[in-house]
Amino acid sequence: MTFACPISLQQYPTILMAHGGGGRLMHQLIETMFLSVFGSPDREIHDAAVLAIAGDRIAFTTDSYVVNPLFFPGGDIGSLAVNGTVNDLTMAGARPLYLSLGLILEEGLPMETLWRLVRSIKAAADHAQVQIVTGDTKVVDRGKGDGIFINTSGVGILEHSLKIAPSSIQPGDLILLNGDLGRHGIAVMAAREGLDFQTTIISDSAPLTHLVGALLQAGVKLHCLRDLTRGGLASTLNEIMAATRLTLAIEEAAIPVLEEVQGACELLGLDPLYIANEGRFVAFVAPQDADRALDILRSTQEAEGEAAIASVIGEVVLSSPPAVILNSKLGAARFLDLLSGEQLPRIC
Amino acid sequence: MTFACPISLQQYPTILMAHGGGGRLMHQLIETMFLSVFGSPDREIHDAAVLAIAGDRIAFTTDSYVVNPLFFPGGDIGSLAVNGTVNDLTMAGARPLYLSLGLILEEGLPMETLWRLVRSIKAAADHAQVQIVTGDTKVVDRGKGDGIFINTSGVGILEHSLKIAPSSIQPGDLILLNGDLGRHGIAVMAAREGLDFQTTIISDSAPLTHLVGALLQAGVKLHCLRDLTRGGLASTLNEIMAATRLTLAIEEAAIPVLEEVQGACELLGLDPLYIANEGRFVAFVAPQDADRALDILRSTQEAEGEAAIASVIGEVVLSSPPAVILNSKLGAARFLDLLSGEQLPRIC
Incomplete structure (x- = not known):
C-alpha cells in the first residue's frame, strides 16, 4: 500500500455520482x-x-441499498435489499442461508413506512428461503440521510465442486439470459420522475435462487454466473471480457426487451443494454450443456408462473483484441463499451 | 406477523434520534x-x-457506522467500523475471520478523505487479524448523506464448545471489566462540539480479540461477554438483567473512570456509566475462575502495552425483583435503569 492516493486528486478531487454508477x-x-x-x-x-x-x-x-424512491412498481427498497444480496450469493454458486439487516434511518422517517418495509423484507426473505439472523439500527439527523438506507450482507454455502468464476469460461461457451432487459431501471426512473407511460413498467426484482438451484441440482456444469445489475448487460459483459481476455459476441435479436421498455428508452435517450435489472442473469455453459440448461430454466420459469423466457444470446470466441461485440438486428456489428457512469443514478 | 404496526403510531408517528440511541x-x-x-x-x-x-x-x-465527526482523537469512522464489528464477533465467542465493507458515500466527499479512511480500515483490519473480503460502494446525492456511512459485516468461527450467552450466567458469577469507562463517547463529543478540555481525551476504540482470545486459549469457562457500546455499561447490564432475570450488583469504587473524563461528564451533565465505549467489555465467570481470568487479562494488557487494567466490578446475585444495583463510593445503593435514548447521538 502506497501512501499516495492512487486516484488523481487533480482529476477527481471529490466523489461524483458516477463513482457509484457501475461504469468506468x-x-x-x-x-x-x-x-x-x-x-x-x-x-x-x-x-x-x-x-x-x-x-x-x-x-x-454485502450490498447497501439507497434506491430513490423507496417504493416503485414491482418492489421497494426492502424486497430489493433481500433479492439483491440473495442474488449475489446465488451468482457465486451458493445456496443463500442467512442475511444480516443494517438500517440507517433518517430522523423523521414515518414509522408506518418502516413497518411496511419490514413486512416487505420478511416476505422477500421467506420467498427466497433465507433467514434474517442479525441486524443493526442507526438513526441520523434530519437532512443527513434520505429516509432509509439498507445494508444486507449474506452468507451461503456451496454444495457442489464447480468453480463458478470467469476463469472457468472457455472459448465456445454459450451465453444464456433468463429474460427481458431494462425493466428495473425504467420502473424506478419512472416512479422517481413521475413519468407516465401508457403501460406501467414493473421492476423485474426477484430472487434467482430457484433458477440457479434447478441448474445445479440437475448437475449442469455452470462455468460462470453474473446478475445484470448496475450498468446492465453491457457492463457485466465488459467485466467478464476484462477478466477472461475473451471476446463475447452477442446477438441483439436474441435479447428480449419489452416494447414499452424500448419505447421509454427511446424517449429518455437510454440504452436498455446498460440499464440495471434486479432479476436477470447470464450463465456461461459449454455448448453441449446449453440445450439442457435452457430446458431447465424454461421449465422452472413455467412452474413458477414467470412470464420471462430464457434464451441463448451469444457465445464466447477467441479473437484478439478481446471485445464485447453486438451483432445488430440489421446485420451490423458494434462494440459495447463501458460507460463512465450509470445512466440512472440510485436505482439500487 | 400481524398487519398492524406494533409500535403506537399515535405515540411515535416518526423515527426519533433516540430510536438509534441504545436506550429504551x-x-x-x-x-x-x-x-x-x-x-x-x-x-x-x-x-x-x-x-x-x-x-x-x-x-x-453487522453494524453500520454513522459517527460524526469522521475523525476524532484515537480513531476515525474506518477503524471504528473494523473494531466494532470485530468486537461483536468476539463477544459471541468467535475468532473473527472475514469482514465485508459497504460504503455509502455522499457526492462531494473529498477523495483524500476516502483514501485516508481506506488506509485506516486496512491498518485496523491487520491489527485485528481479519481480512476484508467483499465490498460495495454506493453514492448518494449531495445533501442526502453525511460524507460517508460505513457498514461492516463479519464472519467468525467458534473454536470451543462453550455457550457464551446470558443463559449461561449463574448466581454468584463475578463481573470483570477490562478498563476505564467513558472515553470514546466523550472523545467524539468533544471533537464534534469543539470542546477543549485541559487534556485531550482519546477514544478507547480497539479490537478485543487478543484479550478474549487469551481467555479462551487458557480454557477459562466464559459464561457471557458483552462490549459496552451504545448506552454504556449501565444499558448493557440492564439487557443482561432483562435476559437472565438475575440481579447485578456493581461497586462504583471498582469502576475506573479517568479524572479528565469524570470532569468532562460533570461539565456536560453526563453519567460515564451510560457513555459508549468501543474497547471495553464485561465478562461473566464463575468465582473460582475469576482470579485466573483477571491474571490473563492483565498480563495480556501488559504484553500489549495497554494502560487499561482489568478488574472485578461486581457480582450476580439472586434477588427479586431483578435489578441493576450500583453500590456507590459513599455506601448508598441506587438502581441503574435504562435511559430512553442515548445521551450522545451518533457516537458510532
Missing part, C-alpha cells in the same frame, strides 16, 4: 483504491467472496 | 418490530448470530 469510474475506484489495498491474489474478487471455513466453501457478500 | 426506545423498536418479525425461538439474539453451517459454529454480525 466505479471500476477505477474499486480497482485502484479498494482492491489495491484489500485485494488478495488468491481470491477472484466479485460481488461475493467464496471462503474456506473449516473445510466448507462459504460465500459471503 | 431502541430496545422497543428492536423487540416489538424487528424481533417480532424476524426473531426465532431457537436463537438468542444479540449483536452476532451464532449459526450452524455444515457442522461448524459460525458467528455472523
Whole structure:
C-alpha cells in the first residue's frame, strides 16, 4: 500500500455520482483504491467472496441499498435489499442461508413506512428461503440521510465442486439470459420522475435462487454466473471480457426487451443494454450443456408462473483484441463499451 | 406477523434520534418490530448470530457506522467500523475471520478523505487479524448523506464448545471489566462540539480479540461477554438483567473512570456509566475462575502495552425483583435503569 492516493486528486478531487454508477469510474475506484489495498491474489474478487471455513466453501457478500424512491412498481427498497444480496450469493454458486439487516434511518422517517418495509423484507426473505439472523439500527439527523438506507450482507454455502468464476469460461461457451432487459431501471426512473407511460413498467426484482438451484441440482456444469445489475448487460459483459481476455459476441435479436421498455428508452435517450435489472442473469455453459440448461430454466420459469423466457444470446470466441461485440438486428456489428457512469443514478 | 404496526403510531408517528440511541426506545423498536418479525425461538439474539453451517459454529454480525465527526482523537469512522464489528464477533465467542465493507458515500466527499479512511480500515483490519473480503460502494446525492456511512459485516468461527450467552450466567458469577469507562463517547463529543478540555481525551476504540482470545486459549469457562457500546455499561447490564432475570450488583469504587473524563461528564451533565465505549467489555465467570481470568487479562494488557487494567466490578446475585444495583463510593445503593435514548447521538 502506497501512501499516495492512487486516484488523481487533480482529476477527481471529490466523489461524483458516477463513482457509484457501475461504469468506468466505479471500476477505477474499486480497482485502484479498494482492491489495491484489500485485494488478495488468491481470491477472484466479485460481488461475493467464496471462503474456506473449516473445510466448507462459504460465500459471503454485502450490498447497501439507497434506491430513490423507496417504493416503485414491482418492489421497494426492502424486497430489493433481500433479492439483491440473495442474488449475489446465488451468482457465486451458493445456496443463500442467512442475511444480516443494517438500517440507517433518517430522523423523521414515518414509522408506518418502516413497518411496511419490514413486512416487505420478511416476505422477500421467506420467498427466497433465507433467514434474517442479525441486524443493526442507526438513526441520523434530519437532512443527513434520505429516509432509509439498507445494508444486507449474506452468507451461503456451496454444495457442489464447480468453480463458478470467469476463469472457468472457455472459448465456445454459450451465453444464456433468463429474460427481458431494462425493466428495473425504467420502473424506478419512472416512479422517481413521475413519468407516465401508457403501460406501467414493473421492476423485474426477484430472487434467482430457484433458477440457479434447478441448474445445479440437475448437475449442469455452470462455468460462470453474473446478475445484470448496475450498468446492465453491457457492463457485466465488459467485466467478464476484462477478466477472461475473451471476446463475447452477442446477438441483439436474441435479447428480449419489452416494447414499452424500448419505447421509454427511446424517449429518455437510454440504452436498455446498460440499464440495471434486479432479476436477470447470464450463465456461461459449454455448448453441449446449453440445450439442457435452457430446458431447465424454461421449465422452472413455467412452474413458477414467470412470464420471462430464457434464451441463448451469444457465445464466447477467441479473437484478439478481446471485445464485447453486438451483432445488430440489421446485420451490423458494434462494440459495447463501458460507460463512465450509470445512466440512472440510485436505482439500487 | 400481524398487519398492524406494533409500535403506537399515535405515540411515535416518526423515527426519533433516540430510536438509534441504545436506550429504551431502541430496545422497543428492536423487540416489538424487528424481533417480532424476524426473531426465532431457537436463537438468542444479540449483536452476532451464532449459526450452524455444515457442522461448524459460525458467528455472523453487522453494524453500520454513522459517527460524526469522521475523525476524532484515537480513531476515525474506518477503524471504528473494523473494531466494532470485530468486537461483536468476539463477544459471541468467535475468532473473527472475514469482514465485508459497504460504503455509502455522499457526492462531494473529498477523495483524500476516502483514501485516508481506506488506509485506516486496512491498518485496523491487520491489527485485528481479519481480512476484508467483499465490498460495495454506493453514492448518494449531495445533501442526502453525511460524507460517508460505513457498514461492516463479519464472519467468525467458534473454536470451543462453550455457550457464551446470558443463559449461561449463574448466581454468584463475578463481573470483570477490562478498563476505564467513558472515553470514546466523550472523545467524539468533544471533537464534534469543539470542546477543549485541559487534556485531550482519546477514544478507547480497539479490537478485543487478543484479550478474549487469551481467555479462551487458557480454557477459562466464559459464561457471557458483552462490549459496552451504545448506552454504556449501565444499558448493557440492564439487557443482561432483562435476559437472565438475575440481579447485578456493581461497586462504583471498582469502576475506573479517568479524572479528565469524570470532569468532562460533570461539565456536560453526563453519567460515564451510560457513555459508549468501543474497547471495553464485561465478562461473566464463575468465582473460582475469576482470579485466573483477571491474571490473563492483565498480563495480556501488559504484553500489549495497554494502560487499561482489568478488574472485578461486581457480582450476580439472586434477588427479586431483578435489578441493576450500583453500590456507590459513599455506601448508598441506587438502581441503574435504562435511559430512553442515548445521551450522545451518533457516537458510532
